[in-house]
Amino acid sequence: MKDVFKEMKAEVAQNVVDRKHDEFEWKNLLIANDNLIVECLSKEVFYVATNSELNVARFTEMHVANTIVEARCLELEAELSNLRDKSHNDNHNELVNQFSNIEVHHLNLQLKYQNLKDGFRNNPPTPAKDTPDIDSVFVIKKMQASLQGKDNVIKQLKKQISHLQETYSEADRTLDFKALNSQITQLTKKVIVLQAQNDQFRAENGKIKQHYKELYDSIKITHAKHIEQVTALTTKNVNLKSQILNTVNSISKDHVKPIVLAPGKYAIDVEPIPSRFRNNKEAHLDYLRHLKESVETIHQIVEEAKVVRPLDSSIISTCHYTKHSQELLEYAIGTCPQDSHQ
Numbered sequence: 001m002k003d004v005f006k007e008m009k010a011e012v013a014q015n016v017v018d019r020k021h022d023e024f025e026w027k028n029l030l031i032a033n034d035n036l037i038v039e040c041l042s043k044e045v046f047y048v049a050t051n052s053e054l055n056v057a058r059f060t061e062m063h064v065a066n067t068i069v070e071a072r073c074l075e076l077e078a079e080l081s082n083l084r085d086k087s088h089n090d091n092h093n094e095l096v097n098q099f100s101n102i103e104v105h106h107l108n109l110q111l112k113y114q115n116l117k118d119g120f121r122n123n124p125p126t127p128a129k130d131t132p133d134i135d136s137v138f139v140i141k142k143m144q145a146s147l148q149g150k151d152n153v154i155k156q157l158k159k160q161i162s163h164l165q166e167t168y169s170e171a172d173r174t175l176d177f178k179a180l181n182s183q184i185t186q187l188t189k190k191v192i193v194l195q196a197q198n199d200q201f202r203a204e205n206g207k208i209k210q211h212y213k214e215l216y217d218s219i220k221i222t223h224a225k226h227i228e229q230v231t232a233l234t235t236k237n238v239n240l241k242s243q244i245l246n247t248v249n250s251i252s253k254d255h256v257k258p259i260v261l262a263p264g265k266y267a268i269d270v271e272p273i274p275s276r277f278r279n280n281k282e283a284h285l286d287y288l289r290h291l292k293e294s295v296e297t298i299h300q301i302v303e304e305a306k307v308v309r310p311l312d313s314s315i316i317s318t319c320h321y322t323k324h325s326q327e328l329l330e331y332a333i334g335t336c337p338q339d340s341h342q
Contacts, residue, residue, distance in 0.1 A: 010303075010306070010307035010310070013247060013310065014306070014310045016247060017244060017247070017310055017311065020240055020243075020244050023240065024237065024240070027233050027236075027237065030229075030233070031230060031233065034226050034229065034230070037222070037226075038219075038222070038223065038226060041215075041218075041219050041222065042219075044215065045212070045215055045216065045219060048208065048211065048212050048215060049212065051208065055201060055204055055205050055208060056205065058201060059198070059201040059202070059205060062194060062197050062198055062201060063198065065194060066191065066194040066195070066198065069187060069190055069191060069194065070187075070191070072187075073183070073184070073187045076183055077180065080179065080180055080183075098157070102153065102154055102157060103154065109146065109147050110147065281336070284336075285333065285336055288329055288332055288333050288336070289333065291329060292326065292329040292330065292333065295322055295325045295326050295329060296326060298322050299319070299322035299323060299326060302315060302318050302319045302322055303319060306319055
C-alpha cells in the first residue's frame, strides 16, 4: 500500500511538472506572438518611411524644376535687355555717324568760305582782271547761302535725330514691355502651378510625418509594454523553474527514498519454448502469460526509476514501451482460442 501511495504521489508530482512545462510553452508562444506583432509594426513603419522618402524626392524634383524656370526667366530678361541695348546703340550710332559726316562737311565749307574771305581781303580785285567784283560778291553770297542751308539742314537733322531717339525709345519700351509682360505672364502661370504642386506636396508630406509620428509613438508605447510583459514573464519563468527544481529535489530527496531491490523480488525468468511443444497452443499461452508477468515486472522497475528521475526522456519512453507491450500481450492472450491441439 505504501508503494502504491508513493507511486501516486510521484504521478502527482509528474503531473505538476507537466503542467508547469505546458505553462512554459504557452508563455513562449505568447512571446513569439508579441515578436510577430512587433515585426509587423516594424515593416509598416518601414513602408511609411519609404513612401515618405519618395514624396520628399518628388518634392525635391518639383523644387528643382521651379528653380530652373526662374533661372530661365532671368536669362530671358537679360537677353531681352541686351537686344534692346544693342538695337538702340546700333540706330544711335548710325545717326551719330550721319550727323558727324554732315558736321564735317559743314566745317569744310566754313573753312573754304574763310579761306576765300581771307584771300579776298589779302588780294583785293583789280580793274584789270577779267572777273568783275560783282562776280566775287555773288560767289560769296552763294557760299553764305549754301552755308546757311547746310546749317538749316544740320538743325533739321538734329531735330530729326532727337525726335527719332524719343520715338524709338518709346516704341522700344512699348515693344519690350509687351514681350516682357507676355513672357512674365507665361512664366508666372508656370510658377503658380509649380507653387500649387509644391504646397500640395508639403501638405501630403506633413500628413505623412504626422502619421509616422503617431505610429512611432504607438510602437514606442507597445514596445515599452512588451518589454514589461517580457520582463514579468521572464521573472515568472525563473520563479517557476526554481519552484520546479525545489519540487523535484523535495520529491527525489525527501519523499522518495532509494528503493533497494530485494533478491528475487523482480526475478525475470523467460525461457524459450522447447521444440517438442512448439505446436502446443497451451504451451504458447503459458509462455505468453509468463512473458506478460515479466513485462509487468520491467514496467514496475521503470516506474520506480521514473519517480526518481521524472524528467529523463529515455525512462519516459521505456515506460510507454513496456505499457504498450503489456497491452499487446493482453490482446494476444484474450484473442487466443481456449481449445488446444497437440
